[in-house]
Amino acid sequence: MSTPTLTELASKKCVPCEGGVPPLPPDEVEALIQTVSGWSLTADGKRIRREWKAKNFVAGLRFFDKVGELAEEEGHHPDLHIEGYRNVAVEIWTHAVGGLTENDFILAAKINEVPIEQKRS
Template sequence: MADLTSKKCVPCDSKDIRPMSEQSANELLAQVQGWNLLSEGGVMKLHRSCKVKSFTKGLEFFQLVADVAEAEGHHPDLHLVGWNNVKIDIWTHSVGGLTENDFILAAKINSLHVEHLLRRKAVA
């Protein structure tokens, strides 16, 4: 199986593209660490949240994600909740569910070097 980061998102305007099953989504989920499946209104989505160091670091994070999304032609929903809670939801809007494009984008977001923007987790 090819690494998702080496793949390119395909145009979503094809009538042949259908949302994947939950089983298929769970199989690909293992390749995008830190992401979870979320069902909202019957629509399956990829979801990830993290904390950033500051409001402006959240905006920097979003700009890096936006650059990847534009390059792929596949755009996530980005939320900055409060001053430092970043939430990202990805799904293929045109099919009302998940496709391989969503996992490709999630993998590419995971490959971004954003450690300098994120809050360190407290040691238990």
Template sequence: MHHNNQLSSFSTSTQASNDLDLSTKTCVPCNSKEMKPMTEDAAHSLIPQVSEWNLVNEGGSLKLTRSWKVKSFNKGLEFFRVIADLAEAQGHHPDLHLVGWNNVTIEIWTHSVGGLTENDFILAAKINELNVHGLLRKKASD
């Protein structure tokens, strides 16, 4: 009987590990010559894994963007501090915008290749996992 339990718990854990989560991966150094930006198709296949991020094409360069509304200008700066610590740890730095005192937009792309790489999706997934709820405005119910 005990043996069966072990089997079933084993099968559920392998199930989970097959679906390797982007947020558990680490950014790889982007200075390698072989690194090329991914195609729009590849980007579209990954975008469902980073909820609330949008794919934008700026003059032929793909970028990931996501916006938040923060409670105050200072909370926006705190938000950026949290993002900065993550970016430093990953060695991959997003573009940060704080507009109109409480609108925060983050753009992620791999500057060295002029487009998107898996690193960008990894960073977006990790940003999605940050606990920043205390810094954000409650969604206006409209």
């Protein structure tokens, strides 16, 4: 299997998953994680995560609103975290398989296109 590019991932649509399929093997996960800039594998290897520092609390909420709309369109829902009033993070995995599928990387690629207002240095 050749690893899709970021553009190819972002152009795909998440496919409904009811379980019964195995999660991606580690070698495929490692190849795909290289494609989605800014995302990393969690310590247990079952999720991908990205963190941002929003300009302020409201900017973080606006970002999550856009991510939520995207998640609804894709039918694939990530975990959203906000801490310290502007530190936002998104974690993605396919709940039905208890690990990672191509859907997770498709959603990550699409989230990378969502703008977030960040604090200027």
